[in-house]
Amino acid sequence: MAIxxxxxxxxxxxIALIVLIGAGLLAAWALRNQASYFYxxxxxxxxxxxPDRAVRLGGMVEQGSLRTxxxxxxxxxxxxxxxxxVPVRFSGIIPSLFVEGSGVVAEGRMGRNGVFIADNLLAKHDENYIPREMQEMTTAQAERVVAETR
Amino acid sequence: MIAELGLAALWLAAALAALQLVSGALGLTPKGAALAGIVRPVAVVQGLLALTAFICLIYVFAVTDLSVKLVAMNSHSMKPLVFKIAGAWGNHEGSMLLWVTVMGMAGGVVALIERRLPERTMLATLAGQAFVSIGFYAFLLIASNPFERLSPTPVEGNGLNPLLQDLGLAFHPPTLYLGYVGLSVAFSFAIGALVTREVGPAFARAMRPWVLAAWIFLTAGIAAGSYWAYYELGWGGWWFWDPVENASLMPWLAATALLHSVSVLAARNALRAWTIMLGVVAFSMSMVGTFLVRSGILTSVHAFAVDPERGSFILVLLAIYIGGALTLFALRAGTVTEGERFALVSREGALVFNNVMLSAILGIVLFGTLYPLVAEAMGAKVSVGPPYFNPMGALFVVPMLVVLAVGPLLRWRNDRFGRVGGRLVIPAMLVAAGAMALLVMGGVSLLPFLGLVLAVGLAWASLLPLRERKLRRTPLAVWGMVMAHFGVAVSLFGMSSESAFSIEKLVAVNAGDTTEVGPWLVRLDGVEPVAGPNWTALEAQLKVRYKDADPVMVRPQSRSFWTPPQQTSESALLTRWNGQLYAVLGGEGEDGRWQLRLWWKPFVTLIWIGGLLIAFGGVLALIGRVKSDLRRIIARDRTADRRESQGR
Structure with missing residues (x-):
């Protein structure tokens, strides 16, 4: 080593700085491509x-639409x-508070046929907790949803 | 009465922390030298007062004193005693009190037993510790008083989140906190050394046991937390890259790097400024983690407080402490003289490489954890999960593990790869054989593939430092290193095997139906109602059979708690030497069939066994270091005595 x-x-x-900055740039690039967006x-x-991109879909489960x-x-x-x-399909143990007319966030991907394939469902799991994204729906959306589900 | 006693103790402790800061700082000046003598006793009493406050809180929880707001909000008279006690820290205020208690006690213990540091550095260290404590005392007393009374007294409490009503909870947070907050000692040591500019092997030897101890608790806490998430959440996974998990992983990564660089400083007087930097970074990561978890920015079972005021308070504390320490570092790092030099191919070189890789992994985890917050500020809602963390982490973990196999065999200062190459032939052959076997089997994706072959090679290579040594005379610290590195291989094997070979089955079955999952036959005998102290449940009676062995019953439950009303899924685990059967009971369909989710996870238990081996390696190293330090101190005292007697 002739230093x-x-x-x-x-x-x-x-060397350390180059590696760390490289890691940072890589991370930034990967985050743009791999972060899962909420819709x-x-x-x-x-x-x-x-179609292969992991995303999350949040909204209300339509009355009368649920079938096994x-x-x-x-x-x-x-x-x-x-x-x-949006039609959604899910295979798995259904969260106990998942019912028609309540809010849900589905993690998964959009299929080519317009059906959302969910890997995981986040439902309200007690009266205090609602998925974070649901809290932040615009007031207009929330009002419409409330009107619809009544 | 007891609650008021606790609050008084807390105020007194805060006042003593202020006294400790002032007397420590003045003690460094020529005029205030007289004050130097009180710093150590003040630190000890401050720790004891914080402990008193914490014991008071445990007491009001144990007797369910509902006139205390915190108890009324988080406890219930019908809860089993152990969960009443654990409930004391299963909430925001209580966990922050646990934080300052550990911090005060750590400072007290340092003041009581640490005799190797130069006295001036010691004063600066204890002043630094008090400086950090004051902020957290202020946070408790102003923004989150755990002893606040409630009037009128409610008849019954709100209960504790059922997910947290588990024995894992009783020990997991305190263990993790001992680690998190234990790193404050390393932080204060770094501040002390920057103030007095005394960085060297003696400083490193003094700092090392404290870093080791905090790191042991962090390691054990993370392993326990991962197992808790694995069996309590019922999702079959053992690590979710949840921000709260990342919050515990980041200080661990920094502490692991610190642990190795402090060894270089102690043995070779190199990496001086870098070690100080890591001391600052490690505890900063603990504080960032606390901010993420306690500010209410995240929604999860861990985030108790959703209160913007508290979030801003912690953010200000973060800015003061991290910003202050980094500024001090920037001002003083230039005056820390360069340490001993070394060739790139040397023990030091390998440790530097490992440190850089750990820092890169830390950066990746930090970026991924903060990115959703930044994106949200800019109006996009995103979450970051395994598709980012797994490949990005692996990019740096893989080279680190390769160097981990070689590094301990290299000599300090200067070495050649040729000298150690011969010893690595067998591990290299193991890696090749493993790779061939997996390729023939097929169907294993890249990351688990790399993990499995690396684990096999590393397991062998990690034992090599014991060769050519007389085992009886091998220092405990070397045994500790070997055990921890072997633990890394064991844990890696478990992770990769779980990922590569797990078999999952999701079915709806009638009573009497049999289903197959891997080598197991699972038969649902029936579903029965059962009751516990504060819950009722539906319990599946599963008769499971491994190949030709006798059948065994496993009983997963779907539990309903009353206070607060909530349902949880209690998975059932059946452990065999070569893996675990994991069963979850779902709901009943309209046709009367029951949903079952079953996994056969080969060698999954190695993940946590490896974690415990790593922590136990740390314990061995700690015992070894403390023993040899004591021996050195005794020897020095004897020499001093002899000189004294000769002088007469």
Whole structure:
């Protein structure tokens, strides 16, 4: 290693900085591509994300839309926000407070046929907790949703 | 009465922290030297007062004194005693009181037993510790008083979040806090050394046991937290890259880097400024974690307080302490003289590489954790999960693990790869054989593949430092290092195996139906109602059978708590030497069939066994270091005595 001894501290510092800045840039690039965005139905219908991209969809479960398929573990339902409706399919243990007319956030991806495939459902799981995104729906959306579900 | 006693103790402790700061700072000046003598006793009493306040809080929770607001909000007279006590820190105010208690006690213990630091550095360190404590005392007393009374006294309390009513909770947060806050000692040491400019091997030897101890608690706390999430949430996963998990991982990464750089400083008097920097960063990460968890910015089972005032308060504390420490570092780092030099291929070189990789991983986790907050400020709602963290983390973990296999074999100062190459032939062959076997098997994706082969090679390589040593004479610290590194391999194997070989089955079955998951046959005998002290549940009677072995019953439950009304899923785990069967009971369909979610997870338990091995390696190293330090002190005292007697 032919580094002049008196430069060692600088060289080490430079290498460490390059690696760390490189890691930072990589992270920034990966975050742009891998962060999962939150949509409400009207947004996802207007501008659907790429089919393999992980996203989250939040809205109200439409009254009368929930049905269980023959295997007993797959459910299909419609999530709506008053403007648009998105069909959703989910296989798994259904959260106990998941009912028609209540809010839900589905994690998953948009299928090519316009059906949202959910890997995970976040429902209100007690009276104090609602998914964060649901708290922040615009007032107009919330009012419409309330009017719809009554 | 007891609540008032606790509050008084807290105010007194805060006042003593102020006294400790002032007397410590003045003690450094020539005029105030007389004050130097009171700093240590004040630190000890301050710690005891904080402990008194904490014991008072536990008492009001244990007797369910509902006139205390915190108890009424978070407890219930019908709860089992152990959860009443654990409830004392299962809420925002209580956990912050636990924080200052650990901080005060840590300062007290340092004041009581630390004798290796030069006295001036010691004064600066204790003043630094008090400076940080004051902020958190102020936060408690002004924005989150745990002893606030409620009038009129309610008839019954609100109860504790059922997810938290678990024995795991009783020990997980205090363990983690001992680690988080234990790092404040490293922070204060770094401040002390910056103030007095005394950085060197003696300083590193004094700092090392404190870093080790905090790191052991952090490691154990993270492993326990991961296991708690694994069996309590019923989702089958053991790490979710939840911001709260990341908040515990970040200080651990920094502390792991610090642990290794402080060893270089102690052994070789190199990496001086870098070690100080890591001391500052490690506790800063603890505080960032607290900010994330306690500010209400996140919604999760961990985020008790949704209160913007508290969030801003912690943010201001963060700015003062982290900003202040980094400014001090920037001003003084230039005056910390350069340490001993070393070649790139050397023990130091490998440790520097490991430190840089750990820092890069820390940066990646920090970016990913903060990104949703930044994006939200700009109007986009995003979440960041495994698709970001797993590949980005692996990018730096893999090279780090390769160097981890080689580094401990290298000599200090200067070495050649050729000298150690011969010893690495067997691990390299193991890696190649593992890779071949997996390729033939097929179907394993890249990250688990890399993890499995690296784990096998690393397991072997981690034992190599014991070769050519007389095992009886090998210092405990070396045993500790070997055990911790071996633990990394064990844990990595568990993670990769879980990811590569888990079998999941999701079915709806009638009573009497049998289903197959991996090597197991699972038969639902029936679903029965059962009752506990503050819940009722539906319990599935599953008769499970591993290949030809005798059948065993497992009983997953779907529980309904009364206070507060909430449902949780109690998964059932069946542990065998080669893995775990994991069963979750879902709901009943309209056709009367029950949903079952079943996993067979080969070698999943190795994840936590590895974690415990890592922590236990730390314990061995700590015992070894403390023993050899004591020996050194005794030897020095003897020499001093001899000189004295000769002088006469």
């Amino acid at each position: 002049k001894a008196k430069h060692q501290r600088l060289v080490l510092l430079a 409400v139905p009207s947004e996802i219908v207007a501008d659907p994300p790429a 398929e023959a295997d007993g573990v797959t459910i299909a339902f419609v999530v709506q926000d008053g403007d648009a409706r």
